[in-house]
Amino acid sequence: MNAIGLPQILVVSTALFFIGVYGFLTRRNMISMLMSIELILNSVNINFIAFNKYLFPGKLDGLFFTVIIITIAASEAAVAIAIIINLYRKYKSIDVEDANSMRF
């Protein structure tokens, strides 16, 4: 049987990465922008795990890093959402396009 190898997984992660980027660049809703950030982070996580499992099974750096990323992503999201809420109080909207009072 042909087991799922590293390339397949990398394809998945890369796809995830670009989906995330695409989402971040196109979605007007701040929350969904945060979600696409999460997507990218997860593609990174997949990378780490995959590399760790397939290439360097001896060490656990990748795994640890993944754990750290997950936690940090959580805190990041928390702060971001706090800010978004704060912003929502003033704009009464969570459309990122509205937040452009400062330019040029």
Place this chain on the structure above:
Amino acid sequence: MLHSKIIALVPLLPFAVFLLTGLFGRKYLKNFSGILGTLSLLVAFVISIYTAYEYFFIQGRDANGIFEKIIAFKYTWLQFSPGVSIDMGVVLDPISIMMIVVVTFISLMVHIYSMGYMKGEERYATYYSFLSLFTFSMLGLVLASNIFQIYIFWELVGVSSFLLIGFYYDKPSAVAAAKKAFIVTRFADLGFLIGILILAFYSGTLDFGTLIERFTTHNEYYSAVTAASFMGVSALTWGLVLVFIGGAGKSAMFPFHVWLPDAMEGPTPVSALIHAATMVVAGVYLVARLFPVFSLSCPPALEVVTYVGIFSSLFAALIACTQTDIKRVLAYSTMSQIGFMMFALGVSGYGGEHGLGYMASMFHLFTHAMFKALLFLGAGAVIHFVHSNDMKDMGGLRKSMPITHITFLIACLAIAGIPPFAGFFSKEEILAAAYANNKPVFVVAIITAGITAFYMFRLYFNIFWNKEKIENHSHEEHSHGEGPMTMLIPLSILAICAIGVGFIPFGKFVSSDGKELITEFNPMFSLGPVVLALSGILLALFFYKKANGKSDKVAEALGGIYRATYKKFYIDEIYLFITKKVVFNLVGRPAAWIDKNIVDGVINLSATVADNFSEAIRPIQSGKVQQYAIYFFIGALSFAVLFIYFWKN
């Protein structure tokens, strides 16, 4: 004494007076300055007379019968490069001594005269300080042992003449005249300067003695300067002609003469001193200084001198016939006489009999100084009395101012060349020299002499005869119109000179090679000129003795020619056109415009471009997070593409 430095006092005394009166004159020695100047010049005059006496009679000729050139002293003033340096020196030789005598003498006369003439002038002290400055510069010029020293004092006499012409600086015409005089001579001096540069470069020296020695004997310098040529003319010719241009400028030779008539705006004594007797002959003096080089090494340059001289003299004489401003008439006559001196030098050879022209020229310079100064001072007296320069406002003054009348007559006879007056002898020898060497020149010269007699007596009759213009001096009818003693004494002294100096055996003292030159007096030859002169006088008598329309009729008849001469052949207009229209509009304005709009424009343009560019790229800072992210991502990708694909392979 000749070798002692005391001779330096001659120029230095006036300089001291200049400093004194210039710095403190206005406040402290307001009225004393005249006396001061006069005294200083008296001393200077005595010294120079004594020097002359000692030089010619005590010291006398050396072994091979020539008056040697003595460098009384010499001080290195500015060292350019080894051998080439400006030295401040005093050189004593026949012509320089002759010149210091003339200069100090005339200047002394003018100083005395001015005490009366300028009485009550508020800037009396300033006037005298300028006079002293001029005297100082002129003496420095004639005593110069170094060609650059001459240039320095050349400029100084120029500026002092500028100051004195513009003495009445609140008269715009005076200011304009002063400017004109300075700028025209400056333009000619440009030639002088470049000439000096050329001569100095090839001779490797600025000292007159060395320079002449190097250019007249055959040596490497001589061959170098004659070998080098530009536009087919040898460097030596270029140098000398350029130097002569400088001289022509100061001596008001055509085409640089335009400044001289206007220079009459200055106080009349000044015109007598500067623009008749001394400064204007500086050009002649310069050529005489370099005469050996001219005549031994570079005949072509000498020919230039000849033709410029003769043309100017005729040209000026013609104009003088039609002018009505008496000082302008005198100015043109001055120009014409200097023309005589010039071509006399031009036709002269070097040494012995051929040197007659040189001697004659110097002689004429000497006599001319006397009677021309006399003429101007007389004219000054008349103007002082009539308060006008125009002969239309004059006439019949012989009654009211007899002394002036007599002296003026003497001067006129002298300049007309009637024996036994001074002018006769000098002019005689000039004509003789011309006859001997260059017939066409001789013809023109003799005609000019006749014309001279005519316009001088036109002047004379118009002033002192003709019909009286009572209204001019009704306030003192039949009263005495003479000025104060201070004005009459110089007149008388000069009159005596105008009669007497002709009898000096000039050739004994001054000659081209320093050897004695005996000139025998030939009545047959001098018959022609005298007759011509007399006929000129008679013509004037016929036209101007009584007030009659004859002259106007003739003027009518001549028509265009008359108008042309009256308008001085439109030379001024031509120059005005060239400067105002051509130089200002075609060079000045464009330069200013280019600077404002192109050179500066480029600088401003760069600023504008930056500004517009920053304006143009403003929108990319749109304030939208996602656009920022897009730029970010594009940047990252382009880096990747650039460095992974293009860079790696």
Place this chain on the structure above:
Amino acid sequence: MGNDFFILMKPELSLMLIIFILLFLKIWDGIKEVSTLLMIANVLLLANFVAGFFLNKEGVLFSGMYHTTSLIALEKNVLAFGTLLISMMAWDWLKKHEHLLEFYILILSTLLGMNFMISSGNFMMLYLGLELSTIPLAALCNFDLDKLKSSEAALKMIMSSAFASCILLFGISLLYGTTGSLAFSEMPAHLDGGMLQLLAFIFVFVGFAFKLSIVPFHFWTADVYEGSPVAVTSYLSVISKGAIVFVFVTTLLNLFGTLGTIWYHMLVISIVMTITVGNLFAMRQENLKRFLAFSSITQVGYILLGLTNGGSAGSAASIYFLIIYIFSNLAAFGIIGMVSVQTGKENMSDFNGFYKKNPLLGWVLALAMFSLAGIPPTAGFFGKMFLVTAGAVKGNYLLITFAALNMVVSLYYYLRVVKAIFVNPNESPMEAIKGSWSVKIALGICMLGVIATGFYSGIYDYIVSILS
């Protein structure tokens, strides 16, 4: 390990200690007097800074995760000192603010993060420090809770930095995949410059470029600077940037040294773009904070110019410049802060005729501008000169010419400020600005630094000595 641990990690530990003290103060809520709290905080920071001078030891902890050298100690001291100055300058602003303790707690945690980042020996540690120094900053940007601009700035900060760190992380993951290690000590051995690796490197580079606000990754800078409170802006522009520059230098030189030629050219491109764009935008700014944002972008361009040197001279010059930059920039921000606290004005036109009523402050601001423009006798001149000199070693004189000529452009907009202060007419010039003693002391220190750092060559020589 043992007490070595305490000595080596002294800066971080002391920061943590301070944070905990402040937290306790917050919970206990015993001290009502605001200025006392401020005083306590400032004294603690001062103590922290002073402590940094003693018992510095080089060493490695956690199997290479954490390492410290005298250079790192110096850098941490510089950051601590900068933070102290900022907190002194923020005195007046914080006195009116009810959450001043939170301010300190947050800002100190970012400082903590930076310290970790600086002395990290491993990408995991680096990433931790980076995020620790970023996320609280986003909160800080929003510290003027009632101001709309503030929260917008915070949003832009958090969003773009999250995105940037994602890219960075992706790069790191690829690096991990291609080298099989995250430790700085092991990685260089495995760097072969393969395609994937290059991509990874570029992503990492870009991640840093974002923090350094190198064009075209700089867009967030201006908006965030403008929106945030002055204290936070100055912190962003001076401290966090300084930390990142330091890490950037060490990473490029030590970690990616083998890829030297590549990043040299990447730097050249970035320098040209950064300086140009920074200048062009700074030329037409009205808001002073925004103006300083763009000017700081340009300054980064010059720092990169120094880095192209690729040796110790480059990093020495850039660190020296950072110190001067802290002094001059903080002086400027200090004045702006005083003005905006008292009058709420932040625009250049508000400063017209500023000199009439505030001669001293006028000179201080002008000197700060001269120092930023690199005009002698201020220290900025020396900083710029050494950067340019360091950059010139590579012999790329075209680049030097470009940089030198751009100094002229930047002089233009710095002189705009000077002109506003001294020349521009204003019928109602700004009233005399009163600041509390701590602000004045801070400004005085800055001026001292701006003048003395240049003439006293000891600092630079010290940096050089510890680098070699």
Place this chain on the structure above:
Amino acid sequence: MNLSLLILVPLLTALVILTCKNMYSVRWVAFIGSIVQLGLGGVLLFQYNAARAAGNTAQMLFESRASWYQALNIEYYVGVDGISIAMILLTAFVVTAGVLISWKMDVLTKEFFFLIMLLSLGAYGFFISLDLFTMFFFLEIAVIPKFLLIAIWGSGKKEYSAMKLALMLMGGSALVLIGILGIYFNTNDGSGHHTFDILKISHQHIPIGIQTYFFPILFTGFGVFTAMFPFHTWAPDGHSSAPTAASMFLAGISMKLGGYGCLRVATYLMPEGAHQYSWAIILVATIAIIYGAFATLMQKDLKYINAYSSVSHCGFVLLGIGMLTKTAITGAVMQMVSHGLMTALFFGAIGMLYERTHTRQVKQLGGLLKSIPFIGVVFMIAGLCSLGLPGLSGFVAEMTVFMGAWQVQEFWHRLATILACASIVVTAVYILRAAGASVMGPIKDEHFRALKDANWNERLASVLLLFAIVAIGMAPFWLTKLVGPDSQIIMDHLSNVVGH
């Protein structure tokens, strides 16, 4: 004597000024400070001559050096030769006169004199330093005070002019910086380190290729300071907008910084470059001379007239340098000194006129010799000096340049020299036009009759400058003795290096 005094005195003066209370004390402090500078200059001159007479043949005297930035081999290294002493004296005279002229400055007096002192500090430092970095440091110190002086106390379109001046000079110094770095990285002191030490560098041989690139950059950089065509446009606007003292300083000294740099740094350190590009230098110099003169013809404003004539006169400096003969270089230095004094006097006179008549338009002035004779006379003398009247400094300087220039036996050099000579005619034209219309002629405006003539400080200032001008004009030998040997040294260095 310790040269650092020349830096310390202005510095201390400036600091003391900052502590002064009222304008009276300020200006007296400034005056005393400048007098001390003048004294220092005199002492320096005497000690220098004494040392030379005693047979001290070192290239630089009164040297003192202190290591500054070890790592980059930057030193504080000062020393003087005849040329720099001439420049220092010039600076001292102009600064003193400037302080005296702006005696009545009542707007922000303290700041004004502070900046003036800062300027003089920069100038002195520049002239005495023998270390390229230090030199550059002092060169740039002088830029900002100029900006402030013009922008704050100026008149007319002052902000534009000030900004233009500051930016163009900054651009110039940017080029200078590049040039200096180019030299730095291509030479070393014997022990293998790069060095900024001028004397050490002069013993080295910079590769021809390097000189080909860096000589023009460096020369242009300094050229901007000395208003070299086509980078001269900062000068007219700057001079005309600046307050009197500032324009005296600008034209009198800071333009000379450039000329000195061209000579001491560019030409001296890169001989081949100088020979290679001398044609270009001569070209721009000649253009500047002629074109500046003709541009002046068209000006209506007295300050513009003098500013453009300064462009033309500084052309002589560059011409002298470009001709690369000892005499010409001596002439260039003399022209720097002479023009500095003369133009300072001219600007001073214009300032005094302007203070009284409140106009600088030639058309509106007239007859001032009658109402304010002293100022009128000063104006005339300044004008005569600038048109090269013997007995005043301008003449000797120009003649020396011409004589030196004519020694080069090339057609184009000759042509350039002739054109330069021709410019003195144009000079006469515009000077006499200005003088004739403004101080001579009838009194245009009745209220001119009521004007007060110069007061003591203005008289003193004018007399100071006049003294210097006449001292050079009447007895140029002391200046040539001072400058000649050192230009000889430069010349030898040029020919030696090119020789082998």
